[in-house]
Structures are given as C-alpha cells and as structure tokens.
Amino acid sequence: MGVIVAKSPDEWAQAITESFVALSLGSMSGSFHGSVRSSVLGSAATLTEVRTYGSSVVRRSARLVRREPSDDCLFSLHLEGAGAVLQGEHEAWLTCGGGALYDASKPYELRFPTDTRQLVLQVSREQLRNRIVRVEDVCGHALPARHPAVRVLAAYVRELADTCDDLSGDQSAELGLTAVDLLATALRAVAGGDSGVPSGRAVLLASMHAYVREHLADPCLAPGALAHQHRVSVRYVAELFAASGTSPAAFIRAERLRAAHRTLVDPRYAGLTVASVAARCGFTDRTTFTRAFFRAYGRTPAEVRGGCGREA
The missing domain is CATH 1.10.10.60 (Homeodomain-like)
Structure with a gap:
C-alpha cells in the first residue's frame, strides 16, 4: 500500500482528491491532520485506509461533479470515531463496524466530528451494476454493523486491508472481485428482498x-x-x-x-x-x-x- 500523510487541511484536500475523486473541504479543525493508505485490487476495486485527527467536513459539490466526473461508487467501512454520509435526501450515520455506500457521480458530503479510522472500498458503477439492478437505490443508506451480511463484509475487508501487501497481483485482483461480491450481497440484504440478485x-x-x-x-x-x-x-x-x-x-x-x-x-x-x-x-x-x-x-x-x- 502507498501512504500519503497530510499535515494540514490544504494537504488533506490534495491527498483525498488524489486518492478518491475531486473533493473540497468544509469546516476543519485548525490542528487537523490525516493519512491515506491505498492498494489497487486489480480492475475491480481500490481499498484505502483513511485516518483523520480532528473534526472535518468533506464535500463533492455539483460543480466538482460537472468539472471532474466519475462513475465510481465508494463504500466506507467505519472502524473508529463518529461520522455521517449525506447524499440526496439520505443521511447515514456511521457506526463502528457499519458503513454506507455513496455515488461519486452525484454530490455528497462526509462529516466527521471526531478522530476517525475507516476503510474505503472504491468500485466502478459497472462492477456493482452487474450485481445490483438499481445502484442508486442503495446509495446514502446506512449498513448497520449488527446485520449478519455486513459483519461478514466488514471482517473480509479488514483482513484484506491487513494482508494485501503480501498478495500477488493476481491474488489481489481475485480477492478484489470477492470484496465487490460481498459488498453487493450486503447491500441487497440490508435493502431487503431478493430482486436483482445476480447468478454466478x-x-x-x-x-x-x-x-x-x-x-x-x-x-x-x-x-x-x-x-x-x-x-x-x-x-x-x-x-x-x-x-x-x-x-x-x-x-x-x-x-x-x-x-x-x-x-x-x-x-x-x-x-x-x-x-x-x-x-x-x-x-x-x-x-x-x-x-x-x-x-x-x-x-x-x-x-x-x-x-x-x-x-x-
């Protein structure tokens, strides 16, 4: 994994834009600093560990969406601290072990009032579209930590983050596809119903x-x-x-x-x-x-x- 350390809000804006999609900062604590540690999992996904110290607000505005479009979706698995994902009319509060999916092709806002640690799985919309009928129906909703399917996803993503440095390129790519499969399963399970479940x-x-x-x-x-x-x-x-x-x-x-x-x-x-x-x-x-x-x-x-x- 490559690590980027940001010692100021300005450096953080550059670090998260380089690691994810074009983003801007809202209110930030004066002593804010953070780090991102990323690994590419073949063509399926990118997995990034994000640590922040101090309160922060990050936004992807409609202007940024138009200026630098992206067709990716991001799933944040929250491990420490407090946070919320806001997209459209939905507001998902993040609990430790739970998470939320958000769509980079539309505006969103991330709020973190405390120090945090999270793992972010970034996948293309096409990858999810092959597994879920309507991706837009599952964005901006919380995936609760207590749900069995979310627990399996969380355990897998944690272990993948801990071991991906020791994997070959082919192994990372194959396990990345598995991570996307588990994410889709958790999203469908939390949404309820079996519509859109893809076959093998x-x-x-x-x-x-x-x-x-x-x-x-x-x-x-x-x-x-x-x-x-x-x-x-x-x-x-x-x-x-x-x-x-x-x-x-x-x-x-x-x-x-x-x-x-x-x-x-x-x-x-x-x-x-x-x-x-x-x-x-x-x-x-x-x-x-x-x-x-x-x-x-x-x-x-x-x-x-x-x-x-x-x-x-």
Missing part, C-alpha cells in the same frame, strides 16, 4: 468483461483465452455472452474499437500513427482495423483524429 453466471461474465478490457493489446485475446483464464469451456463462454445479447468475439472487437477511438481523440497520443493505435488495441492489420472502425463510427480513424499527429 453474471459474476463470471463481469470478470470476463474486466479481463478483456485489461488485455486489449494482446492480439491473441479470443474466446479461447477467456475460457482458459476462467477455467470453463469455449461453449460456456459463448453461452454467457449470448445471454447478454452479444458474442465474445463481438464484445472483444467493440472494446478494442472503443479503446482506439479514445486514443485517437486524446491529444496525449497525437504523436502515435494510426497503425500504432491499431496495434495498441490488438489489431494486427491496419486495413481490417480501418474497415471495422468505419463500420462502428461512420468515419475513418484518420478522419476522427482530425489532423492530430501523423496518419501513416
């Missing part, structure tokens, strides 16, 4: 989606690679994707094309040739890439680039 197939498909996005540059990425990585048959991979209305090959190609489009319009990559962009996204033949790109976007890669960088 949905969780497996989400893992395959994440694997594809992390390996787009590999020209050997194919349904067979997905089957091998997830220890299932190629036929079963095809069934999973068919249930979501596509095929593995079509999903891989669509993700490669999206990545290529993002690269072509990003001025940071203006110096890359179109052929280099194609190769970075897993296309081994420029002609095939250009044809597929034109079918998807109605313009050639060179036209989308609009004169930025070289075309050859």
